[in-house]
Amino acid sequence: MQNILTTHRQAIDAVLEIVGAVRAEGLGRPTPCTGWTLRDLIAHMAGQDVGFGVAALTDVGDDAFVPRDVGRYRGGANLVVAAFAAADPERSVLLPEFHRRFPLPTVVGFHLLDTLVHGWDVAVSVGLDVGYDDELVAAALVQAENVPGGDARTVAGAAFGPVLDGADASHGWARTLRLLGRDPAWAAATAER
Numbered sequence: 229m230q231n232i233l234t235t236h237r238q239a240i241d242a243v244l245e246i247v248g249a250v251r252a253e254g255l256g257r258p259t260p261c262t263g264w265t266l267r268d269l270i271a272h273m274a275g276q277d278v279g280f281g282v283a284a285l286t287d288v289g290d291d292a293f294v295p296r297d298v299g300r301y302r303g304g305a306n307l308v309v310a311a312f313a314a315a316d317p318e319r320s321v322l323l324p325e326f327h328r329r330f331p332l333p334t335v336v337g338f339h340l341l342d343t344l345v346h347g348w349d350v351a352v353s354v355g356l357d358v359g360y361d362d363e364l365v366a367a368a369l370v371q372a373e374n375v376p377g378g379d380a381r382t383v384a385g386a387a388f389g390p391v392l393d394g395a396d397a398s399h400g401w402a403r404t405l406r407l408l409g410r411d412p413a414w415a416a417a418t419a420e421r
Contacts, residue, residue, distance in 0.1 A: 229317045232333050235367045236312060236340045240305050242360055243347035247273075247301050250354055255298065259353045260414045261346075266353050271295035273346050277304030280339045281311035284332060287322045312336050341371035342387075345408055348401075353416050358401070365401050372407040381409065 247270060255267035264272070272295050279293030281304070296304060312332070315321075320329040323338075330338070344364060351358045360368070381390045389409020402412040 229333055232336045232340070232367075233312055235363060236336050236343075237309055238361075239340050239343045239347075239364055239367075240309050242364065243273075243343050243350070244302060244305055246347045246351045246356060246358070249356060250350065254354050257353050257416050259416075260349045260410055266350065267298055268295070269346060269349055269353070270298045270301050273343075273350075274298065274301040274304040276339070276342060277301070277308040280335065281308035283321050283323060284308075284311045284315040284319065284335065288324065290324045293325070308339065312339075337367075337371050341368050341375075344368045345405070345410065348405065348410070352414055355416065360401065365404065369400065369404045369407075372404045375408065 250266060250270070255265065255270075257266045258264075259266055259269045261269050261272075274296035275294050278296060278300075279288065282288050282292045315332055317332055319332045321332055321335045322329050323335065344360060345368070347360075348358045350356075375388060377391055380386060381388055392406040392409060392411060395403055395406035398406050398412075405412045
């Protein structure tokens with residue numbers, strides 16, 4: 229359990245740095261998340277951080293995961309790290325989105341993947357390169373390879389899009405992105421056209 233917590237903390241730290249580079253004037257930029265501006269995305273990330281953090285400690289409903297003000301991102305990120313560290317490692321965590329419980333280490337893995345992928349979404353939206361270290365990329369890839377595919381990925385509001393062509397021939401971070409329906413070549417300048 230300690231290994232996943234350490235890797236999760238590293239993911240949060242990496243993404244805090246990325247989000248910290250965003251300027252207020254850039255919050256209206258498009259993102260790889262269809263229909264979401266950068267403001268929408270960071271608000272979603274803050275809501276997920278708070279929701280996952282609270283869910284690690286007690287049962288919650290969907291309202292725990294609602295988007296938060298963009299300015300609360302750092303607080304939410306710190307909250308989820310502290311909550312995961314404080315939670316009973318044997319806890320079975322209720323995730324209302326899925327209407328079921330998961331072991332805490334699995335939930336930490338879900339959040340780690342979500343954090344890193346959304347960190348990439350933020351970075352490419354403002355033209356930054358993502359240089360996640362090999363340990364983070366490997367951890368994200370393990371999680372991405374376990375995300376179920378199928379029709380659930382095509383419904384409105386799906387967490388991830390359908391697997392993109394080339395995923396089987398890709399490696400590392402590009403494979404992670406393609407497995408989750410993200411185009412590694414996505415650029416905000418292209419999306420604005």
